[in-house]
Each structure stands twice: as structure tokens, then as C-alpha cells.
Amino acid sequence: MIKKHYKKILTLILITSIWSSLEAQNDNVIEQKIESILSQLTLEEKVNMCHAQSKFSTKGVERLGIPEIWMSDGPHGVRAEISWDDWAYAGWTNDSITAFPALTCLASTFNPNLAKDYGYSVGEEARYRKKDVLLGPGVNIYRTPLNGRNFEYMGEDPFLASKLVVPYVQGVQENGVAACVKHFALNNQEHWRDKINVEVSDRALYEIYLPAFKVAVTEGKTWAIMGAYNKFRGAHTTHSPILHKILKTDWAFDGVVISDWSSAHSTKEAALYGLDMEMGTGTDGLGTTTANHYSSYYLANPFLEAIKKGEIEEAIVDDKVRRILRLMFRTNMSSNRPLGRVNNTEHHEVARKVATEGIVLLKNDKNFFPIQDKKGLTIAVIGENATRSMTKGGGSSELKPKFEISPLEGLKDRYKNAKIIHAMGFASGESVYDQVLPSPYNADSLKVEAIEVAKKADIVLFVGGLSKSHLQDCEGDDRQQYHLPFGQEELLKEIKAVNGNLGMVLLTGNAVEMSWLDKVDGLIQGWYLGSMAGNALADVISGDVNPSGKLPFSFPKKLEDNAAHSFDELSYPGDGTNQYYKEDILVGYRWHDTKKIKPLFAFGEGMSYTDFKLSDIQTDKKSYSENESISVSCTISNVGGRSGSEVVQVYVGKSKSKVKRALKELKGFQKVEVDSGKGVTANIEIPVSALAYYDETTSNWIVEKGTYNVYVGNASNNISKSLKITVK
Numbered sequence: 001m002i003k004k005h006y007k008k009i010l011t012l013i014l015i016t017s018i019w020s021s022l023e024a025q026n027d028n029v030i031e032q033k034i035e036s037i038l039s040q041l042t043l044e045e046k047v048n049m050c051h052a053q054s055k056f057s058t059k060g061v062e063r064l065g066i067p068e069i070w071m072s073d074g075p076h077g078v079r080a081e082i083s084w085d086d087w088a089y090a091g092w093t094n095d096s097i098t099a100f101p102a103l104t105c106l107a108s109t110f111n112p113n114l115a116k117d118y119g120y121s122v123g124e125e126a127r128y129r130k131k132d133v134l135l136g137p138g139v140n141i142y143r144t145p146l147n148g149r150n151f152e153y154m155g156e157d158p159f160l161a162s163k164l165v166v167p168y169v170q171g172v173q174e175n176g177v178a179a180c181v182k183h184f185a186l187n188n189q190e191h192w193r194d195k196i197n198v199e200v201s202d203r204a205l206y207e208i209y210l211p212a213f214k215v216a217v218t219e220g221k222t223w224a225i226m227g228a229y230n231k232f233r234g235a236h237t238t239h240s241p242i243l244h245k246i247l248k249t250d251w252a253f254d255g256v257v258i259s260d261w262s263s264a265h266s267t268k269e270a271a272l273y274g275l276d277m278e279m280g281t282g283t284d285g286l287g288t289t290t291a292n293h294y295s296s297y298y299l300a301n302p303f304l305e306a307i308k309k310g311e312i313e314e315a316i317v318d319d320k321v322r323r324i325l326r327l328m329f330r331t332n333m334s335s336n337r338p339l340g341r342v343n344n345t346e347h348h349e350v351a352r353k354v355a356t357e358g359i360v361l362l363k364n365d366k367n368f369f370p371i372q373d374k375k376g377l378t379i380a381v382i383g384e385n386a387t388r389s390m391t392k393g394g395g396s397s398e399l400k401p402k403f404e405i406s407p408l409e410g411l412k413d414r415y416k417n418a419k420i421i422h423a424m425g426f427a428s429g430e431s432v433y434d435q436v437l438p439s440p441y442n443a444d445s446l447k448v449e450a451i452e453v454a455k456k457a458d459i460v461l462f463v464g465g466l467s468k469s470h471l472q473d474c475e476g477d478d479r480q481q482y483h484l485p486f487g488q489e490e491l492l493k494e495i496k497a498v499n500g501n502l503g504m505v506l507l508t509g510n511a512v513e514m515s516w517l518d519k520v521d522g523l524i525q526g527w528y529l530g531s532m533a534g535n536a537l538a539d540v541i542s543g544d545v546n547p548s549g550k551l552p553f554s555f556p557k558k559l560e561d562n563a564a565h566s567f568d569e570l571s572y573p574g575d576g577t578n579q580y581y582k583e584d585i586l587v588g589y590r591w592h593d594t595k596k597i598k599p600l601f602a603f604g605e606g607m608s609y610t611d612f613k614l615s616d617i618q619t620d621k622k623s624y625s626e627n628e629s630i631s632v633s634c635t636i637s638n639v640g641g642r643s644g645s646e647v648v649q650v651y652v653g654k655s656k657s658k659v660k661r662a663l664k665e666l667k668g669f670q671k672v673e674v675d676s677g678k679g680v681t682a683n684i685e686i687p688v689s690a691l692a693y694y695d696e697t698t699s700n701w702i703v704e705k706g707t708y709n710v711y712v713g714n715a716s717n718n719i720s721k722s723l724k725i726t727v728k
């Protein structure tokens, strides 16, 4: 028996070693092909490959049969086809797709397996739409609740973002489509995004803002990275000497750096500091297009001339072209790319699963949720967000889905016995990228109507939140207030006065102020949930699915409790030229824990329709050397009445330290499904090297010796036990 077992293992080892040597051979063959093509290209042809020929494509080399490269937004689905030369949509009738939930929702699932399914599905749709590069995912850290694009990113914790970006990138690229992780780096707000110069310490840079980009390169093997609009230490991040060295030398990134649209600003800097493909120059991102035809791009004629005059070495353009050819061999010149699929049921199921697993139950007094589907029960669904399309707007991540099931539709579809009535309640106006259009509705009449409807119902479900229009959750600028807009707070209070049975479904991509929290018995944090929004919300509201989402960012009680807003305007939004991340490494729950400022809802928090207990919490040893791993185990018991999933979270901190530290930092998590009455053991490995801090004096990562605290719980504010370990 044993002999057979060993034989199996040996065969497996043999296969994997053959496979990896084949892969290495394949890479060598590709590199040789790249060199042979490079030697045949004229200088003009090489330069032409380094910049756009249209809004979303770059030239190939027709003479040699080298194809163009086509790219498309975005992180949540493949954007509708855009015109050749301007931002207008091309008006195609065959480019509608599946809209997946926003990445904040994916982050809330704390489920890397789902991130893989998500990446694979969106990549498959991009492949079908013949896109070689998908311009996403975004992994900029959530620093302020006002940032217009937080909904596109993965929250406030670098470890969580790191664990989700890797499988997402791998999933996309299995389709022969490049992911393009963005926006590198420090693009943590939209206000003044095209000019603000961010000043931040090396520790915060390396410990908070870079980790997700680093693992996307070193583990996810992303084939593309997008530079950001903002500056860092005085240089444009799209061609910054510091970021160029980190990316292409320290991390040995072998893919292409694509600019954001009009984030390139200098031929010399773009040439020397790592920009490979210049896109969108002459536009302000998504705004109007000025006549800046492609041959006058920084990496077009000016680049060609500089090389001809010997001001820039030809080796510089050769490096760019090698990377671009490598991208082509991985995508549109790869011999065995799958064919892609779009709008198929598997994708709809993935979209629905990410949505239901990402929805967060935050409050459930009197067991407000789930709401039974009972005859004779009248449920009033009030709020514009119950019917508003949330895949439109928001900027470049906006989508044209084949369908989008609204919360109201989803609820009507699910509740066959109860009676569903609806009132709009409030209106936010058309979602336009760079201006606020007044709503065509009269606010007072909407309110009066909503109150009347509320009076007729047994239960009121308020579906509110933010919209994806300008100055809301939208690219190009930030929110200008922390509280809910469009008179929602007032309306909630007036509804409460006529119907005490009130629950809230918040559809946002950001934290909001909740002065109204005591008015609602139930609170669900829904995200921008994509095509399957209504079904997913109905799944959770009806109890068909037991919610298991956990917040990927803190909800401060008031804006000033947030780290970035605890200093002067230089911290946020900056003075129009410079901005200083004065909170340094204490972002999000790191701030709340360390400064003892209790958030309204904490990072990692989320309820279930059942109850879990953590027990037998232990580490395998008491002391570790630097090259070992800490094995943390614990039992999760489901002591409630129905099966569900819980996310065990392991944080580590060091009370006595040479350097400033957050009280605790997430270093491990595991989502486990547990049947009612059962227990499951979770094992979480934390390499001791992951406890290192970035030492600014030596520019090295250092694992301090001594005692550490290991906190185990199901939320950053709900730790079941903390243990001490030492590093020798």
C-alpha cells in the first residue's frame, strides 16, 4: 500500500518538474521570438507601439503581421465600446455584458476563491469582446470615506486587498487577457487627482499603499500596471523614478506600464522612468478631448526625434517594445487562448454569489431581517435606489449590462405572497460624470407620496444610499459631505414617525454618517451589486441566503474620526498642490484601534442570521524563529438555528516596539461554512516574516525580536482571545 502511495507522489513530482521546465522552455522560446522580431523593426515602428492610435488601442506592425492591442475598462465588467477618437460611446448593439458587483463587495466576501471566479468570469467576457487588456482591478487603499472611487477598490487593509487581487488577476489572465492593476500609486482621492502631489513616509508607502500592487506583480504575475494621475514626491507617478525602480527593479515586473488617460506629462520622464504605453494624452481623463493627435504624444514624434538626436538611447525604446511584444505573446499572439463567453448563466451565478456573499448585515434588532413572505403582509419599498440603475455612472467603470435586476424587481420576483408597494421617496438626478443635473422631480411631492405609502404598510424597507453621479460615488471628484444626500435623513425620520417597523438597505461604495441609525431596526450594507442586484438583495432579505459579508473598511461615527480627516486640510484634500498623509501607517481600523476612537461599524464586522462561537484558540508554539510560520487554530461553532459562514480573523500587534505601530494588523483570515449545531476547525498560517516592519533607515524589512500579541476574532472590534508569542 505504502509503495503505491510513494509511487504516486514520485509521479506527481516528475510531472510538475517536467511541466515547469516546459513552461521555462516556452518562456525562452518567446523571448527568442521577441528578440528576432525586435531586430526586424524600424525605429518608427518601435516608437509607434508605445502610444495610442485611438482612445483604447495601440498600433501593431502590419508589415510583419503584428496585431494592434485593444484595451477596455473596467474592474466590474467590460465597458461598452467607445468611439475611435473621443469619449462618446460607439452605439454598438452587441456589446452588452454581465455587470459584476463593485470590488468593495468582492472585498466584503473575504473569499479569495470567489475572487478567482470573479476574475475568470470578467476576463472571459473581455476575451469575448476581443479585448487584450482589461483595465482593472483597482487596489488603491481606502483612506478617506469621501474618495469618489472607493467603490472600485478593495478597502482599507493591504492584507485583505492582497489576498483578493492575486486570484482576481490570475482568473482574468487565464483567458489570455491581461489584467492592468491600477492606479500605481497613491491615487487615494479624486479631488485634484490630476495634479495633487502626495507626500507620505516610506513606512506607510511600503506597509500600506504598495503591498497589493507588489503581490499583484510578484504572485499574481499581472501583465500590466496602470500609472496614476497624481504626483508622488514631486514626480508624476506614471513616470516616477522612485516607483519605476520599485516596480521594474525591486519587483522585477516584466509586463507593461500603461498610463492613465492623459497621465503622461514628459517625453524624457516617460522614456526614462518606465512608461511603456502612453494612452489618452490630451484629455482630462474622462472629460473633453482636445485635439492632440496621436503623433504628437510624448512617446510619439518627440520620442522618435529624441532618439534620432541621441538624446535618448535606442535601448530605452527597445525595452518598452520587448515588454509590449511579451504582452502580445501572452494575449493576442498567444496560440492557445480560450474563446471567451458573455452573458452566460455561470457568469450570472458568479455575480449573484459575490453579491450575496458580500452583502453585510450590520444591525438586526427585533430580528427585523429576514422578512417572511407572508400572505396579508404589506411591505413598502421606499427610495430611489430601489429602482435606480447602479451600473450606470461612476465614471470609467460604468457598464451597459444586458440586464440589471433592480432591488424592487428582485423583491417583487421573490415575494409571491406578501404585497410589495413602492414610492421613490427621493431623487438624485441623472448620473453624469462631471456635473450635477437637478432632479426632474419635486422633492416635497416625492416625500408626501412616500409617507402615504409608508402608512399603508406593515413593514418599510428604505432602499437608499448614494448615487454614482458627480460628487457622489463617482470618478473625477470626491463627495463633499459625509451624510446621506437628497434629503434621505429627513425622509427616514418622517417615515419612522408614521411606521415604526423600518429597515434600511444602504447601497453605497463608501461609509456614510448614520445619525438616523436609531430609527431603523435592521440595517443591510448593500454595495453596487451589478446585474443580479435585485435577486441578491432578495436572497438575503428573504433569508434564502444567510449573509456572511464583513466590512472591508471602517464606518467612522463622524468624518473627523477618520484618520485622514483628523488633521488639517493638508492631510485632506491638500492645498491644491501638495498633500501630506499625516496619519502615516494608521489608516482605517489601525487609527480607530490605536487612538481608541470607536467606529460606528468596524473593519471586519458583519452579522449572520445564526450565531457563532470561537473556541480552542491556540498557536502551535509559544516562540518562533524568523523563518517559521505561526499556526493559529480555532474552532468555530454554529450555536444558532441555521447554517452559515463566518470569517475568522487573525490580527497581530506588538505592544513594546522600537517603532510606532498600530495596535493590531490583519495577518490572516479564513471563511468557514458551518452547519447549525456543528463545529469546524480553522487553521491559519502566518509566516513570521509577515510581522516585519519597513525600516526607513536601512530600507529593509525587519522582524523585531520579542513578544507579539495574536488577536483572534470575527471582527477587528470583536476579538475572542489574544495570545502572546515571541520571536527569538
Ligand code: GLC
Pocket (backbone or CB within 6 Å): 073, 135, 182, 260, 261, 284, 285, 286, 396
Ligand atoms: C480614467 C480612469 C482609469 C480608466 C481610464 C480609461 O480616467 O482613471 O481608471 O481605466 O481613464 O477610461
